[in-house]
Amino acid sequence: MGFANLFVVALMPVLKVILMTGVGFFIASDRIKLLGSEPNRHLNNIVFYVLSPALAASSSAETVTFQSFMTLWFMPLNLLLAYIFGSILAWLLIKITKTPGHLQAIVIGCCSAGNVGTLTLIMIPAVCEESNNPFGDPSVCSLHARSYASLSLAIGAIYMWSYVYGIIRLYVNKTIENDSTSETAAESCTELDVLPSIDVDGIPLLTTSFNGTIAKLSAWKKIMRRMKSISEKVDLKKVFAPTAIAAIVGFIIGIASPIRKLLIGNEAPLRVVDSSAYILGETAIPCMTLIMGGNLSRGLNGSDVSRTVIIGIIGVRNILLPLIGIGVVKAALHLGLIASENKLYHFVLLLQFAVPPAISVGTMTQKFQLGQCETSVIMLWTYVIAAFTLTIWSTLFMWILA
Template identity: 75%
Template sequence: MGFLNIFIVALMPVLKVILMTGIGFFIALDRIKLLGPEANHHLNNIVFYVLSPAIAASSLAESITFQSFITLWFMPLNILLTFVFGSILAWLLIKITKTPKHFRGIVIGCCSAGNLGNLPLIMVPAVCEEPNNPFGDPSVCSLLARPYASLSLAMGGILIWSYVFGMMRLYTNEGTENETPSETVAVSSTELAVLPSTNAHTISMHPTPSDAKIIKMSAWKKIMQQMKIISKKVDLKKVFAPTAVAAIVGFIIGIVSPIRKLMIGNRAPLRVIDSTAYMFGEAAIPCMTLIMGANLLRGLKGSEVSRSVIIGIIAVRSILLPALGIGVVMAARNWGLIASENKLYQFVLMLQFAVPPAMAVGTMTQFFQLGQCETSVIMLWTYVVAALSLTLWSTFFMWILA
């Protein structure tokens, strides 16, 4: 295939996303008021609690079997690597830009968590539907596209609502509270109280067996106190968010053969449950994309986020991570971790590094009531740039794979 033909194939799904986002943007305008702040909030809750879990559960239950999961084992590791590399680059960005403490969680979230849900679910099947796609017969390609995109959605949702949510919550609390110093002082005074006849110099220079035991106990107390602090800050109800729980349920249904036979298939006794979840799931992608467009409108109103932070996040998500993704996938192929002949699978793995930040980061800021305007500005500019960068990277991915 020529480079221009591949570019057109890559452009089509991105245009679909742009059009759907544009509609969400338009109906959120003050003159239209179909998706104003209150309506957006309610629709966001419906997506969070109903539609997104439905698409995660139904897609995985129908698409993933035990054999296919064994075949696709590298994808969860690949997604984990996108979070790891994104977090490392976020730390560097925070140090360079001297980001305020309360805003660091948002920077880490935007750099580490990509839109692994609705974008792959739209883009990968759309690429397969193009007659000139480099992945072979459109019908066969489309059959493979759904499990790839579904697994991406599920694994991304689990990591976003566990790792990213936990990080954002920790940094939000760190910016508003100052618990650690006082607790550290309390621990130190307790340690001194149990050593009335000794001092720090004596213990360090001439330790006795009883002194060593006391030091071990005090160190253990410090560890336990830190664990208590972290457990107070991490909300397990949010870590096990509806989408993450639904993904786990979908895995179990798809992989466990007896349960699968009960619920999946035209002759399954409980197929009505799966078909109902599938109907709800079909509404998830349009609604998520409409919300994305409405949230981008807030970014036009501006915020106090610095340009250096915005440019840094764009560079991480649109330049550095996609380049790293090529290296990861190529290395995995050379080491025999993924099948060299499965080009569509490799394309999806690379795409996971190139997508813009997850819109769930904006949802999390609504939970915390902190940094909503800043996140909207970041999302606005990253998605504007992604319209071009995602097309170019997708074209390049398909070109090197073809």
């Protein structure tokens, strides 16, 4: 296929995402106000606690079997590498741009977590629906596309709400502790200034005692902080969010044959449970896309986030990570870790490195009450640029694979 034809195939799914996001953007505007701050928060909670878990559970339970999971085993590793490389690049970006402490968690989240759920569920089946797609018969392609996209969503949910959520919470706690330490130090200095200075044989006793106490408190605080950090890492109730737990439950249902026969299929005794979860899950995609549009509209208000940080995040997500993704998939092919004939699977693996930041990062900043305006601005610009770069990368990926 020619490059121009591949470009058209890649453009159609991106246009669908733009149109659906545009609806959310429009109804959240100041003129319409159907998706204002309060409705957005309530809808976000519904997606977080109900719709997204239903989607992750039903999708993984229906499409993931023991055989398919063994065939697609590299996808969890591929996604993990994408998150790790994104985190490393985010750390370098923070050091280079000297990002303020209250924005570091947002930078980490935007660089490490890609939108491997909503976008893949929309884009990959849409690519297959094009008659001139490079992946074969549209009906067969669409069947595999939903399986791959669902697995990407489920695994992404686990990484998102364990790995990324843990890192963001760690940075948020670090920022709060630094602010508290600064306030405590300022208060201590104020108290020291009003106390009389008493010297015995020329030795400032008060200052010496004060410095020694501060050193002991500082060492004790570091020990306590480390113990707290370790305890938080093993606290599974706080680490795993509803979507991640639901995805794990879906995996168990899909892989365990006796449980699968009870819930999945037209003859399953408890098929009504799966059907209900499926209906709820289907509504998650449009709701998440509307929320995405609503969050992006808030980026028009501006914030104090520097252009350098925004450009850096765009460079990481839209340029560096896709290049790294090509290297990862090529290396996996060379080492025989993935089958060479499954081009659609390769395309999904590559696309996981090229998507813009996950909208769930905005959900996390809302829950932590941290830099919501800054997150909206970053999301707005990364998604505007991604409308072009995602089309180009998708075209390039298909051209490489074809």
